[in-house]
Amino acid sequence: MTEEHRGADEGAVDDVLAALADPTRRRLLDLLAAQGEVTATTLAAGLPVSRQAVVKHLAVLDTAGLVSGRRVGREVRYTVRPTALNATARRLAALAADWDRRLAIVKRLAEAAERDPDGR
Template identity: 90%
Template sequence: MTGEHPSDGVDDVLAALADPTRRRLLDLLAEQGEVTATTLAAGLPVSRQAVVKHLAVLDAAGLVSGRRVGREVRYEVRSTALNATARRLAALAADWDRRLAIVKRVAEAAERDPDGG
């Protein structure tokens, strides 16, 4: 991985996941499936209004989606943005592994031949 990547939502996903309440909301949605903000708030020490605000951030990052059913909005996890972020992080890790392997080879070569010749 060299150079800059075009904006693909990874920054939004990482920013959304930086908050522990939002991570917990994703966990609850993964466990419970499609549920309302009221149901989610019952499992958290925050108000329903706070849950709705957190869900809006998760929605903007592409991590959840809401669909109106009568008077309720039911939310569910969307995996596409999370999968793209996981792929980006895996590629970044592989790039750093490659770079560190080069540093290791250079250091080992210098250790074997301290005079450089």
């Protein structure tokens, strides 16, 4: 993977994580996943925020690549786009695996030092 491509991937992951940092946006994503394609009005009915606030949150989720909206007559229907979330999950899994490897090395070194405190 080129450094430029890696940077673009990291930017996309950053966008997803920033979008998901807000509990209302996480709730919206959960509602969309459960209900399928729905309008902002339908989503707002299940939340303690206005329809306008829902639309603003959906715009952030859309920018992060987590949802998409399509116009049907006068309505915009939103749906989950899993690609960005899946890419973020893969990135976090890789990061966790890297830390697991590092911690395993530290554990081995600590156990070796415990067995031979003089380093022989």
